[in-house]
Amino acid sequence: MIGSGRSDVHVTITGLGAHVPERVITNDELAQLVDTSDEWIVERTGIRERRIAAETEALSDISLPAAQQALEQAGSDGKDIDLLIVATVTPDMMFPSTAAILADRLGAADAAAYDLSAGCTGFMYGLAQAYGMVAAGLARRALVVGGDVLSRILDWTDRSTVVLFGDGAGAVVIEPSDEAGFLAFELGADGAGGEHLWLPGSGSRRFEEPDGLVKMNGREVFKFATRVLVQSAEAVLDRYGTNVGDVDVYVPHQANVRIIDHATKKLGIPSDRVVINVDRYGNTSSGSIPLALAEAQADGRLRAGSLVLMTGMGAGLTWGSALMRWTQRLEASPAKPATPGQKTRPPGAAAGAGAAA
Ligand SMILES: CC(C)(COP(=O)(O)OP(=O)(O)OC[C@H]1O[C@@H](n2cnc3c(N)ncnc32)[C@H](O)[C@@H]1OP(=O)(O)O)[C@@H](O)C(=O)NCCC(=O)NCCS
Numbered sequence: 201m202i203g204s205g206r207s208d209v210h211v212t213i214t215g216l217g218a219h220v221p222e223r224v225i226t227n228d229e230l231a232q233l234v235d236t237s238d239e240w241i242v243e244r245t246g247i248r249e250r251r252i253a254a255e256t257e258a259l260s261d262i263s264l265p266a267a268q269q270a271l272e273q274a275g276s277d278g279k280d281i282d283l284l285i286v287a288t289v290t291p292d293m294m295f296p297s298t299a300a301i302l303a304d305r306l307g308a309a310d311a312a313a314y315d316l317s318a319g320c321t322g323f324m325y326g327l328a329q330a331y332g333m334v335a336a337g338l339a340r341r342a343l344v345v346g347g348d349v350l351s352r353i354l355d356w357t358d359r360s361t362v363v364l365f366g367d368g369a370g371a372v373v374i375e376p377s378d379e380a381g382f383l384a385f386e387l388g389a390d391g392a393g394g395e396h397l398w399l400p401g402s403g404s405r406r407f408e409e410p411d412g413l414v415k416m417n418g419r420e421v422f423k424f425a426t427r428v429l430v431q432s433a434e435a436v437l438d439r440y441g442t443n444v445g446d447v448d449v450y451v452p453h454q455a456n457v458r459i460i461d462h463a464t465k466k467l468g469i470p471s472d473r474v475v476i477n478v479d480r481y482g483n484t485s486s487g488s489i490p491l492a493l494a495e496a497q498a499d500g501r502l503r504a505g506s507l508v509l510m511t512g513m514g515a516g517l518t519w520g521s522a523l524m525r526w527t528q529r530l531e532a533s534p535a536k537p538a539t540p541g542q543k544t545r546p547p548g549a550a551a552g553a554g555a556a557a
Contacts, residue, residue: 210376210380211376212527213372213373213374213524213527214276214373214375214377215371216270216373216490217271217371218369218487218490219368219369219370220366220491221252221367222251223251223253223254225250227241227248235359236359245458245478246457246458246478247363247456247457247482247483250365250480251366251484252367253351257349258298259288259348259369260298260305262367262369263298263345266347266490267371268306269371271306274373274375278307278308279308281306281311282310282339282340282341283313283333283334284303284308284311284312284313284342284345285343285344286302286315286345287315287317287322287325287345287486288345289322289353289486289515290352290485291315299313299314299345300313308343311343316329318516318518319485319515319517319518320485320513320515321387321518322346322514323486323488323490324387326344326486327344327382327522328520330374331374331382341373342373342374343371343374344371344372345369346370346486346488346489347368347370347484347485347486347487348485350365350367350414350483350485351365351366353399353402353412353413354413355413358414360418361418363482364455365482365483366482366484367484367487368484368491379528381527382522383523384439384522385520385521386520387520388519389518391517393517396420396421396517397414397415397417397515397517399415421517422456422458425459426459426463426466428513428519429462432519433450436509436522437509437523439523447469447508448473448506448507448508449475449496449501450464450467450469451492451511452475452510452512454477454488454489454491456478456483457476457478460476463511476492477495485514489512493508504527505526506526
Protein backbone atom coordinates (compact mmCIF):
# COMPACT_ATOMS: atom_id res chain seq x y z
CA MET A 201 0.00 0.00 0.00
CA ILE A 202 1.40 3.40 -0.94
CA GLY A 203 0.15 6.93 -0.89
CA SER A 204 1.19 9.18 1.97
CA GLY A 205 2.72 11.56 -0.57
CA ARG A 206 2.57 15.17 0.47
CA SER A 207 4.55 17.74 -1.35
CA ASP A 208 5.07 21.48 -1.00
CA VAL A 209 4.13 21.82 -4.66
CA HIS A 210 0.39 22.00 -5.33
CA VAL A 211 -0.76 19.83 -8.22
CA THR A 212 -4.24 19.75 -9.67
CA ILE A 213 -6.46 18.80 -12.59
CA THR A 214 -6.65 21.68 -15.06
CA GLY A 215 -8.62 20.00 -17.85
CA LEU A 216 -11.11 17.18 -18.09
CA GLY A 217 -12.67 15.35 -21.02
CA ALA A 218 -14.63 12.19 -21.74
CA HIS A 219 -15.87 10.27 -24.73
CA VAL A 220 -18.04 7.22 -25.35
CA PRO A 221 -18.77 5.44 -28.63
CA GLU A 222 -22.06 6.20 -30.35
CA ARG A 223 -23.49 2.69 -30.32
CA VAL A 224 -25.96 2.11 -27.48
CA ILE A 225 -26.82 -1.44 -26.45
CA THR A 226 -29.83 -1.87 -24.20
CA ASN A 227 -30.57 -4.70 -21.81
CA ASP A 228 -33.36 -5.89 -24.09
CA GLU A 229 -30.88 -6.28 -26.94
CA LEU A 230 -28.57 -8.33 -24.68
CA ALA A 231 -31.54 -10.52 -23.77
CA GLN A 232 -31.65 -11.53 -27.44
CA LEU A 233 -28.06 -12.77 -27.21
CA VAL A 234 -27.93 -14.50 -23.81
CA ASP A 235 -30.41 -15.85 -21.28
CA THR A 236 -31.05 -12.67 -19.30
CA SER A 237 -33.64 -9.91 -18.95
CA ASP A 238 -33.84 -6.18 -18.46
CA GLU A 239 -35.47 -6.82 -15.08
CA TRP A 240 -32.61 -9.05 -13.85
CA ILE A 241 -29.88 -6.70 -15.03
CA VAL A 242 -31.51 -3.58 -13.56
CA GLU A 243 -32.27 -5.25 -10.24
CA ARG A 244 -28.81 -6.84 -9.78
CA THR A 245 -26.64 -4.10 -11.31
CA GLY A 246 -28.61 -0.89 -11.96
CA ILE A 247 -27.34 -0.93 -15.57
CA ARG A 248 -29.85 -0.05 -18.30
CA GLU A 249 -27.60 0.41 -21.33
CA ARG A 250 -23.95 0.68 -22.32
CA ARG A 251 -21.89 2.00 -25.25
CA ILE A 252 -19.96 -0.33 -27.53
CA ALA A 253 -17.15 0.67 -29.90
CA ALA A 254 -17.61 0.18 -33.62
CA GLU A 255 -15.58 -2.58 -35.25
CA THR A 256 -13.18 -0.02 -36.67
CA GLU A 257 -12.67 1.80 -33.36
CA ALA A 258 -9.74 1.02 -31.06
CA LEU A 259 -8.86 2.52 -27.68
CA SER A 260 -6.79 5.35 -29.18
CA ASP A 261 -9.79 6.38 -31.32
CA ILE A 262 -12.16 6.76 -28.37
CA SER A 263 -9.45 8.31 -26.19
CA LEU A 264 -8.50 11.00 -28.70
CA PRO A 265 -11.66 13.16 -28.34
CA ALA A 266 -11.46 12.87 -24.52
CA ALA A 267 -7.81 13.93 -24.55
CA GLN A 268 -8.49 16.82 -26.93
CA GLN A 269 -11.34 18.04 -24.73
CA ALA A 270 -9.15 17.88 -21.61
CA LEU A 271 -6.35 19.79 -23.35
CA GLU A 272 -8.79 22.42 -24.58
CA GLN A 273 -10.15 22.96 -21.06
CA ALA A 274 -6.62 23.29 -19.74
CA GLY A 275 -5.83 25.87 -22.44
CA SER A 276 -3.04 23.60 -23.72
CA ASP A 277 -2.39 21.48 -26.72
CA GLY A 278 -0.44 18.31 -27.38
CA LYS A 279 2.94 19.98 -27.70
CA ASP A 280 2.65 21.25 -24.09
CA ILE A 281 2.41 17.70 -22.69
CA ASP A 282 5.61 16.04 -21.50
CA LEU A 283 4.08 12.93 -19.89
CA LEU A 284 1.23 10.81 -21.27
CA ILE A 285 -0.09 7.81 -19.34
CA VAL A 286 -2.87 5.60 -20.71
CA ALA A 287 -4.44 3.35 -18.08
CA THR A 288 -6.10 0.40 -19.80
CA VAL A 289 -6.38 -3.37 -20.15
CA THR A 290 -7.41 -3.10 -23.80
CA PRO A 291 -4.66 -1.16 -25.59
CA ASP A 292 -4.79 -0.92 -29.39
CA MET A 293 -2.08 -3.62 -29.30
CA MET A 294 0.63 -4.77 -26.86
CA PHE A 295 3.17 -2.49 -28.51
CA PRO A 296 3.59 0.24 -29.43
CA SER A 297 1.74 1.52 -26.40
CA THR A 298 -1.56 3.29 -26.92
CA ALA A 299 0.03 6.21 -25.07
CA ALA A 300 2.71 6.50 -27.76
CA ILE A 301 0.08 6.27 -30.53
CA LEU A 302 -2.03 8.91 -28.80
CA ALA A 303 0.97 11.17 -28.16
CA ASP A 304 1.69 11.11 -31.89
CA ARG A 305 -1.93 11.91 -32.78
CA LEU A 306 -2.00 14.78 -30.29
CA GLY A 307 1.30 16.26 -31.46
CA ALA A 308 2.99 15.52 -28.12
CA ALA A 309 6.13 14.70 -30.04
CA ASP A 310 8.67 14.29 -27.25
CA ALA A 311 6.42 13.30 -24.35
CA ALA A 312 7.27 10.27 -22.27
CA ALA A 313 4.40 7.91 -23.04
CA TYR A 314 3.44 4.54 -21.62
CA ASP A 315 0.45 2.33 -20.82
CA LEU A 316 -0.39 1.26 -17.30
CA SER A 317 -2.21 -1.93 -16.34
CA ALA A 318 -4.11 -1.99 -13.05
CA GLY A 319 -7.54 -3.22 -14.15
CA CYS A 320 -10.45 -0.89 -13.48
CA THR A 321 -8.23 0.93 -10.94
CA GLY A 322 -5.83 1.99 -13.68
CA PHE A 323 -6.98 5.60 -13.81
CA MET A 324 -6.40 6.03 -10.06
CA TYR A 325 -2.89 4.60 -10.39
CA GLY A 326 -2.27 6.92 -13.36
CA LEU A 327 -3.41 9.96 -11.38
CA ALA A 328 -1.05 9.09 -8.53
CA GLN A 329 1.89 8.55 -10.89
CA ALA A 330 1.29 11.81 -12.72
CA TYR A 331 0.86 13.66 -9.43
CA GLY A 332 4.18 12.23 -8.20
CA MET A 333 6.04 13.10 -11.40
CA VAL A 334 4.66 16.65 -11.54
CA ALA A 335 5.15 17.28 -7.80
CA ALA A 336 8.74 16.07 -8.07
CA GLY A 337 9.42 18.25 -11.10
CA LEU A 338 10.05 15.33 -13.47
CA ALA A 339 7.10 16.41 -15.59
CA ARG A 340 5.61 19.85 -16.15
CA ARG A 341 2.24 18.95 -17.62
CA ALA A 342 0.84 15.42 -17.75
CA LEU A 343 -2.10 13.92 -19.58
CA VAL A 344 -3.68 10.89 -17.90
CA VAL A 345 -6.16 8.87 -19.95
CA GLY A 346 -8.30 6.08 -18.54
CA GLY A 347 -10.18 4.04 -21.08
CA ASP A 348 -11.14 0.59 -22.23
CA VAL A 349 -12.79 -1.23 -25.11
CA LEU A 350 -13.82 -4.19 -22.99
CA SER A 351 -16.36 -5.29 -25.60
CA ARG A 352 -13.37 -6.75 -27.51
CA ILE A 353 -12.43 -9.18 -24.71
CA LEU A 354 -15.88 -10.18 -23.46
CA ASP A 355 -17.36 -13.60 -24.06
CA TRP A 356 -20.61 -12.59 -25.75
CA THR A 357 -22.15 -15.93 -24.77
CA ASP A 358 -21.44 -15.46 -21.03
CA ARG A 359 -24.39 -13.74 -19.37
CA SER A 360 -22.51 -13.23 -16.11
CA THR A 361 -20.02 -10.77 -17.64
CA VAL A 362 -21.53 -9.45 -20.85
CA VAL A 363 -24.25 -7.49 -19.05
CA LEU A 364 -21.79 -5.57 -16.86
CA PHE A 365 -19.33 -3.82 -19.14
CA GLY A 366 -19.21 -1.02 -21.70
CA ASP A 367 -16.65 1.02 -23.62
CA GLY A 368 -15.53 4.57 -22.85
CA ALA A 369 -12.62 6.85 -22.05
CA GLY A 370 -11.81 9.94 -20.03
CA ALA A 371 -8.77 12.17 -19.72
CA VAL A 372 -7.33 14.79 -17.38
CA VAL A 373 -4.51 17.30 -17.64
CA ILE A 374 -2.43 17.55 -14.47
CA GLU A 375 -0.08 20.41 -13.65
CA PRO A 376 1.27 22.53 -10.81
CA SER A 377 -1.13 25.04 -9.36
CA ASP A 378 -1.34 27.95 -6.91
CA GLU A 379 -4.14 26.20 -5.06
CA ALA A 380 -4.10 22.77 -3.47
CA GLY A 381 -5.67 20.17 -5.75
CA PHE A 382 -4.60 16.62 -4.87
CA LEU A 383 -4.44 16.07 -1.13
CA ALA A 384 -3.80 12.34 -0.64
CA PHE A 385 -3.75 8.98 -2.39
CA GLU A 386 -4.12 5.39 -1.27
CA LEU A 387 -3.35 2.50 -3.63
CA GLY A 388 -3.03 -1.24 -3.16
CA ALA A 389 -3.21 -4.68 -4.75
CA ASP A 390 -3.89 -8.26 -3.70
CA GLY A 391 -2.57 -10.67 -6.33
CA ALA A 392 -3.91 -13.63 -4.37
CA GLY A 393 -7.38 -12.70 -5.61
CA GLY A 394 -6.24 -12.25 -9.22
CA GLU A 395 -8.05 -15.35 -10.48
CA HIS A 396 -11.43 -13.88 -9.59
CA LEU A 397 -11.24 -11.48 -12.53
CA TRP A 398 -8.77 -12.35 -15.23
CA LEU A 399 -7.89 -12.83 -18.87
CA PRO A 400 -6.04 -16.17 -19.10
CA GLY A 401 -4.11 -16.66 -22.31
CA SER A 402 -3.57 -12.96 -22.92
CA GLY A 403 0.15 -12.95 -22.13
CA SER A 404 3.24 -15.14 -21.82
CA ARG A 405 1.66 -17.70 -19.44
CA ARG A 406 0.46 -20.78 -21.36
CA PHE A 407 -3.04 -22.07 -20.66
CA GLU A 408 -4.67 -25.29 -21.81
CA GLU A 409 -7.53 -23.67 -23.67
CA PRO A 410 -6.83 -19.97 -23.95
CA ASP A 411 -9.68 -18.06 -25.51
CA GLY A 412 -8.49 -14.57 -24.55
CA LEU A 413 -11.83 -13.68 -22.98
CA VAL A 414 -12.71 -12.26 -19.54
CA LYS A 415 -13.42 -14.77 -16.76
CA MET A 416 -14.98 -13.60 -13.54
CA ASN A 417 -16.17 -14.98 -10.23
CA GLY A 418 -18.88 -12.37 -9.68
CA ARG A 419 -19.65 -13.19 -6.06
CA GLU A 420 -15.99 -13.00 -4.98
CA VAL A 421 -15.47 -9.74 -6.86
CA PHE A 422 -18.63 -8.36 -5.27
CA LYS A 423 -17.33 -9.17 -1.77
CA PHE A 424 -13.93 -7.69 -2.56
CA ALA A 425 -15.45 -4.54 -4.08
CA THR A 426 -17.77 -3.77 -1.20
CA ARG A 427 -14.89 -4.23 1.26
CA VAL A 428 -12.18 -2.20 -0.49
CA LEU A 429 -14.37 0.70 -1.58
CA VAL A 430 -15.01 1.37 2.10
CA GLN A 431 -11.51 0.58 3.40
CA SER A 432 -9.67 2.59 0.78
CA ALA A 433 -11.94 5.63 1.17
CA GLU A 434 -11.52 5.57 4.94
CA ALA A 435 -7.74 5.19 4.59
CA VAL A 436 -7.33 8.17 2.26
CA LEU A 437 -9.57 10.39 4.41
CA ASP A 438 -7.64 9.33 7.48
CA ARG A 439 -4.33 9.97 5.75
CA TYR A 440 -5.33 13.57 5.07
CA GLY A 441 -6.81 13.95 8.55
CA THR A 442 -10.39 14.56 7.49
CA ASN A 443 -13.59 12.55 7.65
CA VAL A 444 -16.41 11.49 5.42
CA GLY A 445 -18.69 14.32 6.59
CA ASP A 446 -16.44 16.79 4.72
CA VAL A 447 -16.74 15.01 1.36
CA ASP A 448 -18.80 17.10 -1.10
CA VAL A 449 -18.61 14.84 -4.15
CA TYR A 450 -18.02 11.07 -4.06
CA VAL A 451 -16.98 9.46 -7.36
CA PRO A 452 -16.80 5.67 -6.91
CA HIS A 453 -15.89 3.20 -9.65
CA GLN A 454 -19.05 2.60 -11.67
CA ALA A 455 -19.27 -1.20 -11.51
CA ASN A 456 -22.71 -1.87 -10.11
CA VAL A 457 -25.28 0.31 -8.30
CA ARG A 458 -25.55 -2.29 -5.52
CA ILE A 459 -21.80 -2.06 -4.85
CA ILE A 460 -21.95 1.75 -4.88
CA ASP A 461 -25.01 1.81 -2.58
CA HIS A 462 -23.33 -0.55 -0.15
CA ALA A 463 -20.16 1.59 0.05
CA THR A 464 -22.13 4.82 0.28
CA LYS A 465 -24.24 3.55 3.19
CA LYS A 466 -21.29 2.01 5.01
CA LEU A 467 -19.27 5.20 4.65
CA GLY A 468 -22.26 7.36 5.58
CA ILE A 469 -22.16 9.60 2.50
CA PRO A 470 -25.53 11.21 1.67
CA SER A 471 -26.82 9.93 -1.68
CA ASP A 472 -27.03 13.42 -3.20
CA ARG A 473 -23.21 13.62 -3.00
CA VAL A 474 -22.64 10.42 -4.98
CA VAL A 475 -22.03 10.50 -8.74
CA ILE A 476 -23.67 7.59 -10.56
CA ASN A 477 -23.78 7.01 -14.32
CA VAL A 478 -23.37 3.23 -14.45
CA ASP A 479 -27.04 3.02 -15.50
CA ARG A 480 -26.11 4.55 -18.89
CA TYR A 481 -22.55 3.31 -19.50
CA GLY A 482 -22.13 0.09 -17.50
CA ASN A 483 -18.64 -0.57 -16.16
CA THR A 484 -16.19 1.14 -18.51
CA SER A 485 -13.17 -0.08 -16.50
CA SER A 486 -10.42 2.57 -16.53
CA GLY A 487 -12.82 4.99 -18.20
CA SER A 488 -15.32 4.83 -15.36
CA ILE A 489 -14.02 7.43 -12.91
CA PRO A 490 -13.02 10.13 -15.43
CA LEU A 491 -16.36 9.66 -17.24
CA ALA A 492 -18.23 10.15 -13.95
CA LEU A 493 -16.02 13.11 -13.04
CA ALA A 494 -16.71 14.77 -16.39
CA GLU A 495 -20.45 14.35 -15.89
CA ALA A 496 -20.26 15.84 -12.42
CA GLN A 497 -18.39 18.80 -13.85
CA ALA A 498 -20.92 19.25 -16.65
CA ASP A 499 -23.76 19.11 -14.09
CA GLY A 500 -22.12 21.88 -12.05
CA ARG A 501 -21.64 19.56 -9.08
CA LEU A 502 -17.91 20.20 -8.92
CA ARG A 503 -17.45 23.67 -7.47
CA ALA A 504 -14.28 25.49 -6.50
CA GLY A 505 -13.36 24.21 -3.05
CA SER A 506 -15.41 20.98 -3.28
CA LEU A 507 -13.73 18.08 -1.51
CA VAL A 508 -13.78 15.24 -4.04
CA LEU A 509 -13.25 11.59 -3.11
CA MET A 510 -12.60 9.08 -5.90
CA THR A 511 -12.21 5.34 -5.30
CA GLY A 512 -11.61 2.64 -7.86
CA MET A 513 -11.21 -1.14 -7.65
CA GLY A 514 -10.79 -3.92 -10.14
CA ALA A 515 -8.69 -6.69 -11.65
CA GLY A 516 -5.41 -7.46 -9.92
CA LEU A 517 -7.16 -7.36 -7.58
CA THR A 518 -6.43 -3.65 -7.16
CA TRP A 519 -7.88 -0.62 -5.48
CA GLY A 520 -7.07 3.07 -5.20
CA SER A 521 -8.41 6.35 -3.85
CA ALA A 522 -7.59 9.99 -4.41
CA LEU A 523 -8.74 12.94 -2.35
CA MET A 524 -8.67 16.36 -3.96
CA ARG A 525 -9.94 19.89 -3.58
CA TRP A 526 -11.57 21.02 -6.84
CA THR A 527 -9.89 24.18 -8.05
CA GLN A 528 -11.35 27.44 -9.32
CA ARG A 529 -10.05 27.16 -12.86
CA LEU A 530 -12.22 24.16 -13.65
CA GLU A 531 -15.47 25.14 -12.01
CA ALA A 532 -17.29 26.57 -14.99
CA SER A 533 -16.02 24.69 -17.98
CA PRO A 534 -18.54 22.01 -18.87
CA ALA A 535 -17.45 18.81 -20.54
CA LYS A 536 -19.60 16.78 -22.90
CA PRO A 537 -19.13 13.18 -21.82
CA ALA A 538 -21.58 11.46 -24.08
CA THR A 539 -22.15 11.43 -27.79
CA PRO A 540 -25.68 10.89 -29.12
CA GLY A 541 -26.90 7.32 -29.00
CA GLN A 542 -27.45 5.13 -31.99
CA LYS A 543 -28.71 1.59 -31.65
CA THR A 544 -26.90 -1.00 -33.71
CA ARG A 545 -26.15 -4.69 -33.51
CA PRO A 546 -23.86 -5.71 -30.60
CA PRO A 547 -20.62 -7.61 -31.22
CA GLY A 548 -21.21 -11.35 -31.24
CA ALA A 549 -24.74 -11.01 -32.58
CA ALA A 550 -25.19 -12.83 -35.84
CA ALA A 551 -26.83 -10.81 -38.57
CA GLY A 552 -30.56 -11.29 -38.25
CA ALA A 553 -30.19 -12.49 -34.62
CA GLY A 554 -32.78 -9.96 -33.63
CA ALA A 555 -30.77 -7.16 -32.07
CA ALA A 556 -32.02 -3.77 -33.15
CA ALA A 557 -29.99 -2.42 -36.01
C1 LIG B 1 -22.23 -10.43 -11.39
C2 LIG B 1 -23.28 -10.03 -10.35
C3 LIG B 1 -24.14 -8.91 -10.90
C4 LIG B 1 -24.19 -11.24 -10.11
O1 LIG B 1 -25.17 -10.88 -9.17
P1 LIG B 1 -25.48 -11.84 -7.94
O2 LIG B 1 -26.62 -11.26 -7.21
O3 LIG B 1 -24.18 -12.05 -7.21
O4 LIG B 1 -25.93 -13.14 -8.68
P2 LIG B 1 -25.31 -14.59 -8.53
O5 LIG B 1 -23.94 -14.65 -9.10
O6 LIG B 1 -25.49 -15.02 -7.08
O7 LIG B 1 -26.29 -15.41 -9.45
C5 LIG B 1 -27.65 -15.56 -9.13
C6 LIG B 1 -28.31 -16.30 -10.27
O8 LIG B 1 -28.42 -15.42 -11.40
C7 LIG B 1 -27.88 -16.06 -12.54
N1 LIG B 1 -27.34 -15.04 -13.43
C8 LIG B 1 -26.07 -14.61 -13.52
N2 LIG B 1 -25.99 -13.65 -14.46
C9 LIG B 1 -27.23 -13.50 -14.96
C10 LIG B 1 -27.79 -12.69 -15.95
N3 LIG B 1 -27.04 -11.80 -16.65
N4 LIG B 1 -29.10 -12.78 -16.20
C11 LIG B 1 -29.87 -13.64 -15.54
N5 LIG B 1 -29.40 -14.45 -14.58
C12 LIG B 1 -28.09 -14.38 -14.30
C13 LIG B 1 -26.85 -17.01 -12.00
O9 LIG B 1 -26.60 -18.04 -12.94
C14 LIG B 1 -27.52 -17.52 -10.76
O10 LIG B 1 -28.43 -18.51 -11.11
P3 LIG B 1 -28.62 -19.80 -10.17
O11 LIG B 1 -29.14 -19.26 -8.85
O12 LIG B 1 -29.61 -20.60 -10.93
O13 LIG B 1 -27.26 -20.42 -10.04
C15 LIG B 1 -22.62 -9.61 -9.02
O14 LIG B 1 -22.02 -10.73 -8.40
C16 LIG B 1 -21.59 -8.55 -9.20
O15 LIG B 1 -21.88 -7.42 -9.55
N6 LIG B 1 -20.31 -8.87 -8.94
C17 LIG B 1 -19.24 -7.91 -9.11
C18 LIG B 1 -18.80 -7.90 -10.57
C19 LIG B 1 -18.00 -6.70 -10.92
O16 LIG B 1 -18.31 -5.60 -10.55
N7 LIG B 1 -16.92 -6.93 -11.70
C20 LIG B 1 -16.07 -5.88 -12.16
C21 LIG B 1 -15.26 -5.31 -11.07
S1 LIG B 1 -14.22 -4.04 -11.65
